[in-house]
Amino acid sequence: MVFKKIASWFKKAENSPHPFELPIDEEEIFKKSKIILQQLDEYITASEMESENYSIQLDTILAEEEVISIKLKELNKPGSWHERNLLLKLDRLVLHGNNLRQRVELFSQNIKVYLNLMSKVEDIRVMRLNGLETDRIQNIWLEFQHSLETYKEKIATEAVTETKEPMTLGVTEERLLKLRQQVFGLPETEKENLEEVGELEKQLRTPVPSNRPVLEKFVINKKLDAFEANEDECDPDEHLQAEWGNSVKDAVKQLEGE
């Protein structure tokens, strides 16, 4: 969004009756530099205002993040939907906060570039007043144009490469887990043992309601039928499969009993 805005500023500047191009006449340089100074000054002030607004928003978001962290600690219901909802909200706030932070930094970069450009234009004006040779003034003017072109290219490249973060379920789960660990401050040593981490993930993962025993029974029956059909062809060494079959049978009996 920011890139597009900045790009539109440049587009406007190019389409306006006072584009950033090298005038031939010396008087023209002096006159045009005044207008460019005005444009750059206005862009600086506009960027500063936008940056200030985003910073205020960012502070609000950070405060909200803090409140949610406290709520999560107070709730203390690991794996509940309430906790998941709070974690999801925290995740969204973190994403929004990161975007805003990036925007504030971008505006700061822009302001720096504009200030540099302004100083170059002011140099030209001062030299003109000092009666300096036109060649040298034109050299500075070319430098100014070069900096501007480099900056425009940079903005264009960044605008193209600006991508959205993938929002797959696995990534979300990982991020939520990480957020939770940040809030509750789980020790890093626990992560070393993979089995323990797996158990921990299972515990923290929000359970999905499974009130569909009929469907489960159907699936198990299907597996059982498939196993019985192939039982005669089984190798005696494949005792593992037999064990699996017994466990499935037990599960069916248990379901029927229920």
Added chain:
Amino acid sequence: MYIEEGSVVVIVDVDQPSLSKYIGTSWVVKNVMNVYSPAAALIHHTYYGDIVLPLRCLEVTPPKDSPLAHDEMVRIIKPYAKEIYHNCRPELVGKTGKVRGYDTRNNYFFVKATNGDSGWFPIHCLVPLNFKGEKFYYPEQDVIVNGNKVKISKIRSTRFGNGQLLFINGSWVPSTDVSQQPHG
């Protein structure tokens, strides 16, 4: 001068010598005590704390996004019709002076001319002397943006005084992006 709670004021005079070090500093008005004689205000500063000073010792500064700053040099360019709070002093038209006060009720500026006279003026009667831009725009003025005629709601000066930002349709637009409406 009208002073209300929350206004930012500058101390221009003191009634006690011990407070003279605060002259020229900005304070926020916490409370106005009109029943006092003379009327006074309780003002607050982040580092210096709270003090009470008579209202005559204080000057209200324009807000941060105002087109004119406190103590800024201006020229009075035209008179205005009588207003509910202030009367125009047409003899000041054409004179230069400094902004030495602000009325939050109607956004008028108190201008002290170089000859010692003073009066209240709205922004459209003033022009800042340090403005370096091509054209100074005023609130309520009609301009053309992208071929459409629009009205300026608010104006704001830029950081280095080279231009202006104009508040049009809910956003700040650089003055170099607008064109003046043709006369007639």
